[in-house]
Amino acid sequence: MTDTSLECTVEGVDAATADELISDLQEFVADKLAGATFERVRDSATQDLGLTLLIVLGPSGIAAVAKVLSDWLQSRAEARLKLSRKDSKGRAREVEVHGQVSKDQRGIIEDFLKDD
Structure with missing residues (x-):
């Protein structure tokens, strides 16, 4: 199994709130998820620092990233994350x-x- 690229996008809030939540998620991931690489994805239309966080993790990082995202969401009742990725096909x-x-x-x- 190869590395997995996971896009995390905040849904259902205004752009300012989404920016705050993605910034918070980025800090949380940096603190809790050793070994993963991550970056904010720029919006190609506006070139603004995007409202999507890209996390790249190895095969052994699946359970860890699931726990980190769950822990982050646990204290943010208003947050709704859309997770996107491509499978091996x-x-x-x-x-x-x-x-x-x-x-x-x-x-x-x-x-x-x-x-699958």
Whole structure:
């Protein structure tokens, strides 16, 4: 299995709030997820620092990133993240998770990150 690129986009809030949430998520990931690389993705239309955080993780990082995203969402009831990635066959996959993530939702994130 190769590295997985995961795009995290905040949904359902205005641009300023989304910017704050993505900045907060970036800081949280930097603090909690050793070994992953990440960057803010620029909006190609506006060239603004984007409202999407790209996380690249190795095969062993699936459970760790699922836990980190779940932990971050747990204290942010207003947050709604759209997670996007391509599977090993190049097919686009997406899932949306909300604040107050349950253990079941953590499993949803883990399953989403695994290839079929």
